[in-house]
Amino acid sequence: MLEPASNRRLLIVDPCDDCHRLLPGLRNVGWDVHSCTLSSAPEHPCDVGLLRLQAMHLQRPDAVKDLISRSNTEWIAVLSPEELRMQNVGDFVCEWFFDFHTLPFDVSRVQVTIGRAFGMARLRGKGNVHAAELAHELLGDSRPIRELRKLLSKLAPTESPVLIRGESGTGKELVARTLHRQSQRHDKPFVPINCGAIPEHLIQSELFGHEKGAFTGAHQRKIGRIEAANGGTLFLDEIGDLPLELQANLLRFLQEKHIERVGGGQPISVDVRVLAATHVDLENAIARGRFREDLYYRLNVLQVVTAPLRDRHGDLSMLANHFAHFYSLETGRRPRSFSEDALVAMGKHDWPGNVRELANRVRRGLVLAEGRQIEAQDLGLLSQHAFTSSMGTLEDYKHRAEHQALCDVLNRHSDNLSIAAKVLGISRPTFYRLLHKHQIR
Structure with a gap:
């Protein structure tokens, strides 16, 4: 017809x-x-x-x-x-x-x-995902990402500090930007600073600013990141890398709500909401004397944990297509789809670098692909990968096989669960029961 x-x-x-x-x-x-x-x-x-x-x-x-x-x-x-x-x-x-x-x-x-x-x-x-429209969205329909969006909608309107925890590459800055965008401060500045990327001797000046002549090379007044975020949101990424001396200064600011520029003696009131992120175990850092416990409790009023990509079953193909469209503009090549082999290889990969690793592999694949589709080898993945596992009971093997089958079919048919159930040869109610059993979606 x-x-x-x-x-x-x-x-x-x-x-x-x-x-x-x-x-x-x-x-x-x-x-x-x-x-x-x-x-x-x-x-x-x-x-x-x-x-x-x-x-x-x-x-x-x-x-x-x-x-x-x-x-x-x-x-x-x-x-x-x-x-x-x-x-x-x-x-x-x-x-x-x-x-x-x-x-x-x-x-x-x-x-x-x-x-x-x-x-x-x-x-x-x-x-397909329109990259321009979704560049700042938390993409995905898996249970972890749905729960994350729901949590952020509750936390965003508050003024309390939020500590964002998760593995590297799981989108902690994207979470921070989402909190800012959904807050009452959305029309004010969002100022990020990576505490682990700035030389230690420059961090104080970067955070608090300095007056002209405060030190050699200070030829003019500099407004620090905290002051630049006045009225808006300050995002302290990799807060666990902040030196102890600066931790004390940051704690003082959080308590008193004012700063002093380096070389200046005049208190400056600053109104910001502070969001912090880390991939390190702060509790362990406290035990080793590398992070102040009082600062930890100031920052950890509310907490968000980002899920690793390996736990976001069904989101892989959506994210891969998003990055294929996003980076096609950079490479000057037409967006490509992924071959069946590439989808299988992505489903088997453990993604230790999480979403950041996926983005980088797709970017590489767009450059290397010679055909109309991106193949597993273009992504730097093996199409046939042998996985070894420890021996277990027959029930263990059945459970792992069942879980893997559900993950594989969701990676390819997350947009249509009826087709996913049909591919597995089971009814839709049975499919939902198995998703619940394995705590997927």
Whole structure:
């Protein structure tokens, strides 16, 4: 059965006479066809695009790349035999287009290709994430991320300090930005500072600022990060790396709500909400005398724990597609999907670097991929990885196999749980019961 015409929109860009002769046949099989110039094409949403690719387009390829990247659908190139022989046209078409046709048209073949492009566009669209819209969102639908979003919605309106804990790469700064964005201070500054990335002798000046002449090289007054965040939110990342002397100064600020610039004697009142993050065990650091217990209790009024990627079952493919779209703008390559092999390899990988590692591997994959899809080897992962496990009872093996099967199917079908259940050959109620049993989602 044909899709309704309103759901099958074809846009022909810079059409030629041969393109116009296609219109009656395409409309007869259910396509709603429109044509326009390249410059006005972004104003016309479509499900499939057909571009009459000419020498002028190849001389200004960025306009074509921009159109295809932003349209979030599949495009077919139309070329004359002469244009097909132009230098580098083959690489350009293979990189950016779903398929191509040479003139004169084989009408029946064109209709088949457009239909296949439409199907591929719909398939790709299910996993697509608009990077610009979601750049600052906590993406995912797993149980840990849903619970995190719910917790942040409760904590954001308060003025209390929040300590954000979790492994490296789990998005602690993103959590801090979410708390700020949902707070009453959202229209005021959000000022982050990485306590582990600034040389120890500069941290005090960075945090509290300094007056002109306070030390050698202080040629002018400097406003510190705390003062710059006045009215807004101060985010102290890797707070566990803050030297003990600075911990005392920070504690004094939290108690008295004012600072003094280095070299100055005038107290300056500052109103900020303090968020702190760490991946280290602060309780252990306190026991070893490396972190002040009184500062710990000042910062740890409210607490958020970010989940590692290995526990976010079903979020992997969504995040991978998000990064593929986000970094495609940087690499100048078209967003690519992931092969089945790549999805399996990602599902088996333990992700010690968490979401940051996933982002870096996808970025690498976009650069190295030679085909239309990103393969496991492009990500630096093994497609067939042997895992060894200790011996256990038959029930242990069954439990692990059941858990792995649920994780694997969620990695590929998290957007449609009915299909996920069907792939496993079980009913939807049974599928939900198993998710609950294994505490997934």
